[in-house]
Amino acid sequence: GQIIVRGAALKKDLARVELIGVPNKPGLASEIFSHVADRDIIVDDIIQVIHKGGETADLSFTIEADNLQAAHLVIEELRREMPGMTSEVKTDLAKVSVVGVGMRTHTGVASRMFEALHQANINIDNISTSEIVISCVVNAEDGPRALRAVHSAFELDQEPRGTA
Amino acid sequence: GQIIVRGAALKKDLARVELIGVPNKPGLASEIFSHVADRDIIVDDIIQVIHKGGETADLSFTIEADNLQAAHLVIEELRREMPGMTSEVKTDLAKVSVVGVGMRTHTGVASRMFEALHQANINIDNISTSEIVISCVVNAEDGPRALRAVHSAFELDQEPRGTA
Numbered sequence: 484g485q486i487i488v489r490g491a492a493l494k495k496d497l498a499r500v501e502l503i504g505v506p507n508k509p510g511l512a513s514e515i516f517s518h519v520a521d522r523d524i525i526v527d528d529i530i531q532v533i534h535k536g537g538e539t540a541d542l543s544f545t546i547e548a549d550n551l552q553a554a555h556l557v558i559e560e561l562r563r564e565m566p567g568m569t570s571e572v573k574t575d576l577a578k579v580s581v582v583g584v585g586m587r588t589h590t591g592v593a594s595r596m597f598e599a600l601h602q603a604n605i606n607i608d609n610i611s612t613s614e615i616v617i618s619c620v621v622n623a624e625d626g627p628r629a630l631r632a633v634h635s636a637f638e639l640d641q642e643p644r645g646t647a
Numbered sequence: 648g649q650i651i652v653r654g655a656a657l658k659k660d661l662a663r664v665e666l667i668g669v670p671n672k673p674g675l676a677s678e679i680f681s682h683v684a685d686r687d688i689i690v691d692d693i694i695q696v697i698h699k700g701g702e703t704a705d706l707s708f709t710i711e712a713d714n715l716q717a718a719h720l721v722i723e724e725l726r727r728e729m730p731g732m733t734s735e736v737k738t739d740l741a742k743v744s745v746v747g748v749g750m751r752t753h754t755g756v757a758s759r760m761f762e763a764l765h766q767a768n769i770n771i772d773n774i775s776t777s778e779i780v781i782s783c784v785v786n787a788e789d790g791p792r793a794l795r796a797v798h799s800a801f802e803l804d805q806e807p808r809g810t811a
């Protein structure tokens with residue numbers, strides 16, 4: 484079907500929490516996010532990849548930066564429950580997203596977005612894509628420039644979109 | 648705002664490709680996906696997490712299972728270009744998704760979905776969530792049961808959704 488890129492948006496003031504080495508067995512994603520929800524942390528996107536042939540998982544989620552203190556408390560609670568787990572927190576991030584419809588074979592759209600950021604010499608941190616939204620986390624200072632690069636690559640300049 | 652879960656869907660016949668240890672510098676996401684697009688591989692979702700304090704990235708994407716042969720060729724090409732990179736391919740997967748609107752603080756919805764799968768003793772492989780879609784990759788054999796568990800958890804039983 485036709486791929487239509489409707490717009491791009493920039494979400495600012497994000498931080499990224501990564502939990503590394505979560506045992507890959509049923510119930511742990513639920514356990515982790517009930518802790519997160521209990522502390523009223525506002526979660527943006529969640530991604531998880533599996534490692535070591537299925538033995539462990541790395542769970543990464545972006546949060547609003549003013550939730551960082553609560554996030555650190557959750558990390559401590561979880562590390563007590565899962566001693567093998569480690570964590571990485573990165574601050575001062577932003578997320579640039581391309582929104583479209585019919586991006587079922589959206590590789591071409593994703594490639595174009597990744598290449599736009601490459602041409603702007605902007606490094607991509609977390610990536611999360613679906614048929615509807617392609618999102619790239621970047622350093623906060625690169626955010627506005629990343630949005631312009633994507634607007635330009637998808638010829639959205641004539642119809643500026645607001646920031647998210 | 649109000650979180651409204653509209654429906655759930657099951658996508659079958661997926662495989663997952665994971666590229667581990669991709670150097671974390673601008674241009675590599677673009678490089679990888681232009682290779683993938685060149686071979687006409689139909690990509691479902693793409694996720695990337697960053698490791699080692701920013702040194703490397705792990706890129707994971709789901710593809711339609713009949714693209715596996717092409718995917719293996721791409722992996723070989725990429726491994727020649729990026730000698731430090733390793734890969735993991737997992738087959739016989741399905742993806743169960745919950746679709747909603749206004750899931751901006753969607754942690755509660757995500758928790759509920761993760762817990763539904765936990766109660767069904769179904770292990771979650773890759774996870775990818777946004778304001779609109781929460782997706783969990785599971786073993787193919789768990790797919791139909793995962794869809795039922797999610798339908799039940801969100802009380803969608805009365806309005807059965809088709810498979811994707």
Ligand SMILES: C[C@@H](O)[C@H](N)C(=O)O
Pocket residue numbers: 505506507508509510511512513531539540769770771772
């Ligand atoms: C790691 C975690 O996602 C686990 N696989 C679960 O199903 O909960």
Ligand SMILES: C[C@@H](O)[C@H](N)C(=O)O
Pocket residue numbers: 605606607608669670671672673674675676677695703704
């Ligand atoms: C790893 C890869 O995503 C790299 N960070 C890039 O920007 O292309």
